[in-house]
Amino acid sequence: MTIQKLSSDERATQIAQLNGWQNVEGRDAITRQFRFADFNEAFGFMTRVAIKAQAMDHHPEWFNVYSNVEITLSTHDANGVTERDIRLARFIDEVAGGK
């Protein structure tokens, strides 16, 4: 299955429905930062995302230090943001709750 990059309009519409995701400067990708209570909570969150990502065969780029997690999503095969990224972002938002 070929997966298509979202158009600018589609992407803007989708991002508006997510929680705090932004376009990455100079790159076709979206990003969001999360702050948790501590490392335990941050890594628990990452583990839930990892299990989902593995099931979707669609993986994040992410950075963690202590209670902070920064996630960037893009679809390598499409060289940009696709419906897969939006689906994973939606799951991430659910798992993160109000963080």
Place this chain on the structure above:
Amino acid sequence: MTIQKLSSDERATQIAQLNGWQNVEGRDAITRQFRFADFNEAFGFMTRVAIKAQAMDHHPEWFNVYSNVEITLSTHDANGVTERDIRLARFIDEVAGGK
């Protein structure tokens, strides 16, 4: 317990006994890159390191994308590399095996 930054000599000696760790340019920290077979293996490795880090109350800065993991270690309280970083690096090397 106060923890002291390692001297340049101590640090050089310790790094030489680790596997592939390097000084970070422009910062008092050490770093190493790892490549695994796939995301499952990379995240399994991260999970083992996370459990150890939590037990040590000493946490890495790390970046992961798919099978790649980049880890940076430094001790915030000492504003540099300490024996804690070396101990965590040694554990990380053990867990990573030949990667």
